[in-house]
Amino acid sequence: xNEQILFSIYIFVLAIFVGFEVITKVPPLLHTPLMSxxxxxxxxxxxxxxxxxxxxxxxxxxxxxxxxxxxxxINVVGGFxxxxxxxxxFKKDKKKEAK
Amino acid sequence: MGAVTNxxxxxxxxxxxxxxxxxxxxxxxRQGNVYSMLGMLLAxxxxxxxxxxxxxxYIIAGLLVGSVIGAIAAKKVEMTQMPQMVALFNGFGGIxxxxxxxxxxxxxxxxxxGTDVVxxxxxxxxxxxxTFTGSMIAxxxxxxxxxxxxxxxxxxxxxxxxxxxxxxxxxxMFGMDTLNGQTFLLVIIAIAAVLGVTSxxxxxGADMPVVISLLNSYSGLAAAATGFVLSNNVLIxxxxxxxxxxxxxxxxxxxxxxxxLANVLFAAVGTDSGSGASSGGExxxxxxxxxxxxxxxxxxxxxxxxxxxxxLAVAQAQHVMNELMQLLEKRGINVRFAIHPxxxxxxxxxxxxxxxxxxxxxxxxxxxxxxxxxxSTDVALVVxxxxxxxPAARYKKDSPLYGMPILNVDQAQRVMIIKRSLxxxxxxxxxxxxxxxxxxxxxxxxxxxxxxxxxxxxDE
Numbered sequence: 198x199n200e201q202i203l204f205s206i207y208i209f210v211l212a213i214f215v216g217f218e219v220i221t222k223v224p225p226l227l228h229t230p231l232m233s234x235x236x237x238x239x240x241x242x243x244x245x246x247x248x249x250x251x252x253x254x255x256x257x258x259x260x261x262x263x264x265x266x267x268x269x270x271i272n273v274v275g276g277f278x279x280x281x282x283x284x285x286x287f288k289k290d291k292k293k294e295a296k
Numbered sequence: 297m298g299a300v301t302n303x304x305x306x307x308x309x310x311x312x313x314x315x316x317x318x319x320x321x322x323x324x325x326r327q328g329n330v331y332s333m334l335g336m337l338l339a340x341x342x343x344x345x346x347x348x349x350x351x352x353x354y355i356i357a358g359l360l361v362g363s364v365i366g367a368i369a370a371k372k373v374e375m376t377q378m379p380q381m382v383a384l385f386n387g388f389g390g391i392x393x394x395x396x397x398x399x400x401x402x403x404x405x406x407x408x409x410g411t412d413v414v415x416x417x418x419x420x421x422x423x424x425x426x427t428f429t430g431s432m433i434a435x436x437x438x439x440x441x442x443x444x445x446x447x448x449x450x451x452x453x454x455x456x457x458x459x460x461x462x463x464x465x466x467x468x469m470f471g472m473d474t475l476n477g478q479t480f481l482l483v484i485i486a487i488a489a490v491l492g493v494t495s496x497x498x499x500x501g502a503d504m505p506v507v508i509s510l511l512n513s514y515s516g517l518a519a520a521a522t523g524f525v526l527s528n529n530v531l532i533x534x535x536x537x538x539x540x541x542x543x544x545x546x547x548x549x550x551x552x553x554x555x556x557l558a559n560v561l562f563a564a565v566g567t568d569s570g571s572g573a574s575s576g577g578e579x580x581x582x583x584x585x586x587x588x589x590x591x592x593x594x595x596x597x598x599x600x601x602x603x604x605x606x607x608l609a610v611a612q613a614q615h616v617m618n619e620l621m622q623l624l625e626k627r628g629i630n631v632r633f634a635i636h637p638x639x640x641x642x643x644x645x646x647x648x649x650x651x652x653x654x655x656x657x658x659x660x661x662x663x664x665x666x667x668x669x670x671x672s673t674d675v676a677l678v679v680x681x682x683x684x685x686x687p688a689a690r691y692k693k694d695s696p697l698y699g700m701p702i703l704n705v706d707q708a709q710r711v712m713i714i715k716r717s718l719x720x721x722x723x724x725x726x727x728x729x730x731x732x733x734x735x736x737x738x739x740x741x742x743x744x745x746x747x748x749x750x751x752x753x754x755d756e
Contacts, residue, residue: 202412205524205532212533215313216540222320225637225662228545228644229378231319232512234329235541236385238312239515241336241534242392244305244343245526249399250358251349258403263354265395268388270362271369276385277333278370283378283648284326290656 237276243269304342305530311335380438390427393518416524418467424518429492444501502722513542552637554699587748597674607680611742614653636684676708682721
């Protein structure tokens with residue numbers, strides 16, 4: 198096992214712990230937006246997709262890259278937009294706030 | 297990858313973590329989502345500035361097509377359809393990982409050599425593809441384009457195990473000769489596609505919340521695996537965060553149904569459609585009440601807890617429900633909603649549906665916080681929920697519901713249940729609460745019944 202992969206595993210494991218800590222604090226009230234929002238974050242593959250589509254090693258690689266860009270962009274754009282749409286609806290009674 | 301790029305990726309990762317942290321409260325949640333968006337934007341922009349990119353045609357075409365499709369889908373989707381939308385987005389995330397991993401293999405064939413790269417490449421293709429086909433099946437089931445009941449065949453679990461083992465063997469064979477190994481990879485993708493289908497079809501409609509949560513987790517793990525292939529930390533971190541999130545939600549859903557994950561995935565619950573046959577020949581009497589009776593009870597009460605189920609959303613009765621709440625509150629009655637964790641079709645779904653109907657979020661109380669209040673409540677109004685209020689879950693050991701945490705509606709002074717018929721819920725377990733002296737059964741369509749009650753209360 199080389200250094201790089203070991204380093205990557207370190208990061209992966211620590212990030213999982215951070216994820217557990219942060220996400221257990223999200224109230225059930227917001228679990229649906231949490232899902233769609235985290236879903237959008239998993240669209241980060243778009244970064245890899247852009248590189249595959251643009252590096253131009255081979256046409257096949259570029260076409261696959263483009264398909265990846267399309268799928269990941271749907272995930273990212275759709276996920277963030279729908280999450281925003283949902284979160285906008287969560288409002289507290291105005292009368293109460295005035296008190 | 298340059299140092300600047302890596303620093304920006306780090307900033308993006310921090311923004312994702314802060315964004316998720318801000319989801320901890322409805323007050324900051326929207327801002328949190330903006331943080332995550334900003335993180336994503338930064339990561340995309342710095343990647344586009346990469347000097348090695350020589351051709352932007354494919355990238356721009358992909359970004360345009362994806363943005364248009366994503367934006368239209370996000371604008372058009374109804375809140376009741378949120379679960380299938382999330383399933384669909386999950387699927388796209390999964391297939392993106394598969395494409396990227398395979399493209400990486402095509403582009404850098406000569407570099408693939410070390411065990412670490414081989415393992416992460418195979419895992420990335422496997423998880424990405426399973427996520428894709430699994431999510432598509434979940435989408436079809438939730439959308440109603442495929443029967444929701446479990447589809448099972450003999451030896452299904454063994455068959456799936458065999459498929460999984462086959463991918464590992466093929467992955468090992470690929471590792472022996474990576475340069476000419478593309479056939480192995482293509483077969484792995486094909487097997488993974490089948491595996492995604494055969495592992496989701498045996499899961500019944502009621503268990504869908506668990507499956508979507510699990511697929512959510514997979515889509516994160518797929519991204520992380522791709523991160524290992526590309527040695528890209530922002531992918532690894534984001535993927536791990538999403539993976540953890542999905543696992544937590546899966547766990548919460550399982551606990552709320554008192555089922556183990558293995559039971560949900562393999563037991564194919566709901567195969568024999570129990571259409572209320574459990575009560576046998578025994579005929580029990582139920583008194584029918586009307587909207588007038590209900591209105592009168594409300595007039596004389598001080599506190600009301602409403603228990604909404606998915607039936608409320610199916611009947612499109614959320615808005616009239618909010619109207620009823622306003623009317624009751626005007627009379628000084630304390631009204632709250634009790635939300636069971638599995639109310640709706642995905643984690644937290646009921647909250648979104650009620651928020652859409654302008655119900656203030658401080659009225660939405662989760663089960664553990666409100667369960668002790670039922671005994672001091674005058675009326676518990678149940679609309680479109682059944683299994684989550686069935687007292688059999690407490691004591692009836694042979695019931696499929698046994699051990700599932702339920703809402704203590706039976707402890708309220710009065711229970712009002714709006715329901716179409718006496719039919720059983722998903723679990724096929726008869727509900728004794730329907731026959732209780734304290735229970736008022738209001739038979740009919742939820743929307744019509746609530747509209748009638750609202751009309752009467754308004755006229756007075």
